[in-house]
Every structure is written in structure tokens, then in C-alpha cells.
Amino acid sequence: MTFPTAAPTVLTVNKLCVDARTPEGLRRVLDDISFELKLGETLCIAGESGSGKSVTSLAIMGLLPKASLQIASGSIALEGRELSRLSNSAMRSVRGGDIAMVFQEPMTSLNPVMSIGAQLTEAIREHQGSQGNTAEAVALRMLDAVHITEPAKRLKQFPHELSGGMRQRVMIAMALSCRPKVLIADEPTTALDVTVQAQILKLMDELKREFGASIILITHDMGVVAQMADRVVIMQAGRIIEQGNALPVFNAPKERYTQDLLAAVPRLGAHAGTDGPPRVSPQIGEAPALDRAPVLTVRSLDVTYGKATGWLFGKKPPASAVSGVSFEILPGQTLGLVGESGSGKSTTGKAVLGLIPFTGDVVIDNCNIGGLSQRQMRPVRRSAQMIFQDPYASLDPRMAVGAAIAEPLIIHGLANKGERGDRVAELLRRVGLDPDAASRYPHEFSGGQRQRICIARALALNPKLIVADESVAALDVSVRARVLDLMLELQETLGLAYLLISHDMAVIERMSHNVAVMRSGRIVEMGSRRSVFESPRDAYTQALMAAVPIPDPALRHVA
Amino acid sequence: MIFLLMRRLVQTALILLGVAAITFLLLYALPADPARMIAGRSATAQTVANIRHELGLDQPLLAQFWAYLKGLTEGNLGRSYAQKTDVGALIAARLPATLILMAAGIFVEVLLGLFLGVIAAVRRGGPVDRFVMMASFVGVSAPQFVAALLLLYVFAVTLAWFPMSGFGTFAHVVLPATTLGILGAGWYARMVRSAMIDVLNQDYVRTARAKGLSSARIVFRHALPNALLPVIAMIGIDIGQFMSGVVVVEAVYGWPGIGQLAWQAIQQVDIPIIMGVTLVSALAIVLGNLVADVIAPLIDPRIRAR
8 A cells, every 4th residue: 555665656747737728818727736656556636526637637648628728838757758748649659558548438438339349459459560360369358357258249249238337347458458557547437336336446456456557546536535546636726735645645634625525525324323314404493393194105116118119010128117116205304215327216206206107106295196197297296396416407508597496486376576586585595595696597606506506496386395316416525515414404494305316325324314225126125224324134235335435545445 | 120121111101102192182283284285275175175084084083093093003103194105114214314313413412521521520610611611501502503504604614524414424424413412512511510520529539539549540430430320311311302403403404314204294284294203202212211221220239239
């Protein structure tokens, strides 16, 4: 873990500055970035969105988009050879040869119309000049090295035939196939399920030793940093805030920003020994009196996708997405629905709101919505609202914030013009925004503020139940913590019930009274948060918890 | 693939039936009377009535349509009123010329469109891009007869590189095919450009760059096949557009194809020929789409899987 300082330096970034071309002139996006990467070490560059960590990696690769970004000054040197002033063709041989890169999105990072084999051998031929069979043999060996089963068959397959985890393995195989000195991995596991993430991190660590590469790992996830890093660089707003060996940075961060960042990281087990989420509102006595009748009851919910389509031979076998799911939520309580991608948790959320066809019973506020028409659903929708994952995509960019929040009021005919303005202002204040925000447009707000606007819109109809599908997944940790606090506060003061859908075990633990773990369309374990988190009975639940990276380098269990 | 072909066969039959019905109704609704046109201005009412009876035009509409359909199932497109010959034979004699013209036109259109679209996308925002976009706009906006006259004036009259009109040699094909292709080339250039710009921003192109591949390989091996997918679907639909262009271009260049045949038939209200040409065009459109459907999975493995 600690490295002898005698290890030779592979990559040196010195006083690197990068400017962005904007209509208003040049704007500095990277300011005075300096760090060294030693042979055989893993350097983690961590920071929130906009910190400049991805720009740093693109600058090293010589892949800055020419139209918008340029290196203003400073140097990037690979084993003493200056890269920032290399010609295009000289840089090409470095790229993919000496420095290789793995990207965040395995689903879209492979060319959909080229076979896995063609994409693998292409890089090998380009950099090693090997011909036909040799390149294929190398490709085969590489797939084997990243533990892909039946490598010979995979070479002939296309990306869509592989799962996300397998595609990321292919990306890693591709990156390492030319035995690069440096491997840059930009959020390589962010798009993956937590159990797959654990496998990929383990693989990277193993291959680092096997191939003798040094790794720059870029991530927003302090858990991943703790698992992988020998040394850490913390970035914020284009500057390096703090850097050093992993243990001291985690245990005794010098800078205020690092301290805040680490404090905001949710830790699994942080709420052990308590039944509900922590209270966040100061006036404890004013909690509203609540019914004990469930606000939502779901009984044997089944959702099937892909009914017969088209005419004449155009039938697809129906696929079951959710089967036999039953649960209930009491007023003022949160059910955390946790599971990996494809587990059916989002489908369940949509079915609960009647957004997709289903069979079984869904009773919202004493009204069974099974078989109701859209028109009949309308009054029920007042009691149940949804907050979506992507605050950037779920607000109409051409609609002022006030109009977006007022829209549900108009649709349900709840307020006249005068009242509407007051209601919107009240809702904005409720979610911690200035009422002036009503006349502004979504692009003027940050991600966290937009999610607050979405919450205000969901609150407009005084719902009893809010379905929150990965509502904080797109937000930075510090922002995420504040939005979660807001949701808790609203629950305490308004008696809201939440169906909280998330892949993030720490978020579920922080927010839930009860937890349901889903896998392959079924609930495999359900119970109070305490029982599920502190004594999980199901093997899958246990595996899920074990795979969550712990944000403490002293407790690393991946390598 | 066999399912696809069978489904398409049934669809084709239904489409042709629909086209036949609509065309038949429209022609019946015309104020012009084919019997009078054949008889001539000075014919007596009796002569006109005789001709009408002879052609079966005095029968109820439904009976006429039924008789026509029955002929179709036997491969009989009927007899021309004016030329007194078999419509099938007339079309068969003219079809090769039209097919040559269309093939050449599509070739010009796709080649020019791809070339300009790719260049514009790669040089996005630069002077080349702006020129291509302007030129394609002109190409799209210019009516076909204007383009035809301009090409004739420059290349046939002034430079005398190509013949004014006629049929037979390669030189005869160049101007009509170019006229036919220019309009589509403008559309294709724009479509290919936007598809390429979209593809060049995809993650897998970034991956290709990160591998250190050359720009040429990135553009032609990684980006272009992906950008071609919407273009191929478009070519299938485009055949219909092409058929209307063929009528104009054949008329201007005196090209002996079915466009000219249709043009004469419309003037003479020669219903069997109009019907025949319409049905052949509809068939061409359906076949064009079928070809596009067959080619697309060759490029895109994701479609193959379904």
C-alpha cells in the first residue's frame, strides 16, 4: 500500500493549465495542476462534478476537444518525454499504446456494428504491427486475462450481446492489450451494479500487477477511492485541493473541503441500532397525527413486457419484469426498494403510479387503481406523485420554473390565477429556494436546485405518497446529502410516505423505515431497516452489502 | 429472414390492392371521358357509346374494378385504349430504360450525398461545411426542370460534352442521371452530415480515438457504418420520390422510359396505362423498402438479433 519513494516516476503533470473557449473569452478550467504517477501505483483523482478530473485525463490523452478546450501552459511528461507539444501522429502512437483509457459508459463505449474481435485486434495491429492471426491470439489471451468465459466465441459476438460488466471487461482488455505504461480509468464502475463494480475493481487491481501498468483512477466515489488508491488527488473547481497517500488523506484530511467531502459520504452501517431515519427538523413536537391505515398497499403485482406485437408472425415471447410483489407503506414512513439493474424496482415504481399496465392490486389511499382508465386515475394521481432520476431531463427547458410547478395545479383545477402565484412561492420556500426562482428557467439552476424544483412540483398537489426513483443518483455527494435531508424534513412535517427506489445501499439505509430487496422481479427479502441491514437473512442481500465499497482505506476488502 | 419475406409478401399484396383501388377511384372521378378522347372531337354520340361499351366503361364501377383485379391475378394489366396493345408489354419494353436511369440517378445521389455529407461533418463549422450546406440547399430547392435546363445549357449546349437528349450510350445517361440525383443528393448530404455529427460525438468514437487510430479509420471504419443506417432506410422510402422525378426528367431529355409512357397516357386519359405505371411504381417502392430492410441487418448486428 505504501510505496517506496524510490519507485521511478512514469507520468509527471506539472503546472498544467487548460482554458475553455467561451463566447465571453477564455475561461480557466484547470489551474496549476501538478502531480506524479509512480511505477506500479494507483493514483485516484477524486472530486465532484465540474472539478476538472475528466478534463485532466483528456489532456493527458491529448483528446481535449480542439474547438472548446486548449492547454494554456504547463507540461505533461511520460518518462521524461513531453506529450503536450507532440504532433498529432506522434501522439497517436502514445494514445492506446503507452497510455490507454477506459471510460465510464461500457454500454456506449463499444462500436455497436463491429464485432468484439474486430475492435480488440484493431488496437493491437495499430500499435504492435502484428498481423492477422497474431493479433487474434493476443485478443484471445486478453479476454482470458479479464476472465471472460468462452473468449473464442466472444470475439465473434457484438457489444449488444454482452452485459455491462462484460463490456467493461472488454474495454479493459482492449486498453491493456498493447501493454500500456499508464491506464487511465475514468469512472470505470459508476454505471455498473455494485456487485459488478466490486469484480471490476478487483480485476483492475489484479491486472495492474500482472501487466505492470500504473493506474490513474478518476472517480467521484470516495468508497472506490478508499478501496483502490495508493495516493489520492482531491480536486475542486479545476484546482488540486489536497494530495497525498491514501491513509493520511482519509484519516487526517488537512483541507476543509476534503473534510466536508468525506463527512458527506454516506457510510453503510452509520445508522445501525436505530429504527427510522434520523430526525432533521428542529420542532419535534409538531409532527402531524397520522392514520395507521397504509397509504399504499400492493398485492401480488405482476408486470409483463412484450405482449404480441405486429401482425402475422410478429410475436415476441412476453417477458416477466415483476412478479408476485406485495408490500405496504404507512403514512409518514419510507419503504426503500433496493436492487441492481434489471431487478424490476423501477418497473414496480411505475406500476404503482399506474404508468404501465399491470395485474394485481395497487391500492393508493383506499382506491384500487387496477383497471382504472387514465381519466379515472386522475383524482388518484393527486395523492401519489413521482420524482425522477435525472433533474436535467425532467424539467421542460422552455418552461419557467413557476409555470412548471403550477402546471399540476392547473391540470387538476386546484387554484385560480392569483392563488397559484402564492402557492408556487410557498412551495419554493418549502424546498429551500427563493420565491424569485419562479420566473427563471431550469438551465439557470444547478442539479441539486433542479431536484428541489422537481420536489416542489411533486408537492404541489399535497400528495400523501411520493415515489422517488433514484432521485439523488445523479447528484454529487454533498448535494445529495442536502436533498435527502430535505426529503426527510418534508416527511416529518407533512407526514409524507415515500417509496424510495435506489441501487445505493447507503441511501436506502439513511432514508428507510422498511426495506425490500429485489432481484429478478421478485422481493427476496423484506423487513424493517434494522433487521435487513443488521441481520440480512438472504444470501443475495448479504452479497449486495458485502460489495459496497467502504470509504476507509484501512478497511479495504477488494484487493 | 423468411418470416420477414413472407410478411412483406402479404403486405405488398395489400399495398398494391390499396393503390389499385385508390387510383381506380381517382381516375373514375375525372371529368374527362376516355371514350370521347379516343373517338375524337367530331365523333357522334353513337360512336362514343359504342367505344364506351367496347371498353367496358358502361359497366358499374365495382364490376369494372373486379374485372381489372381478376386480370391482375392472371398477370394481365389490360389493353391500352389509345395504342390498342397490351399494357404489360408496353411497360416491359420501357422498363429497362427507366431502371437504368433510376439506378444511375440513385448512384449519383448517394455518392454525392455521402461524399458531401461526410466532408461537411468532419469539417464541421468550417468554410467547407458552410459551402456544402449552401450548395445542398440550392440542390434541394431547385425544381427539377430548372436543374435540367441549366445542366443542358452548360454541358450540352455551351461545352457540348454530352448529348442534348436520347438514349443508347453512357454519355446519354450522365445529364439525366445527374438531374435526377441532384435533388436527392442535397437531402442526403444534409442527412449524412447530421447523422455523422451525431455519431462522431458518440462514446465509441472517443474510444476509437483513445486507441490511437487514424482519423481516416475513425471516420470510415467506426463512424460511417453507424451513420449509414438511417440513410439506408431513407433510400427505400426515396424510390417514390424518384418515380415522380423520373416523369419530369424523361420528358425533358426524351428518355424512352415508363415516365414518358405515363406522361402520354395522362394526356390521353389512357386509364389502363396509368394504372399499370402506378402499380409498377408502387411495386418499386415496396421492393426498395424490402431491399433496405435486407441490407440494414447486414450492417447492424442489433437488427439481425431480432
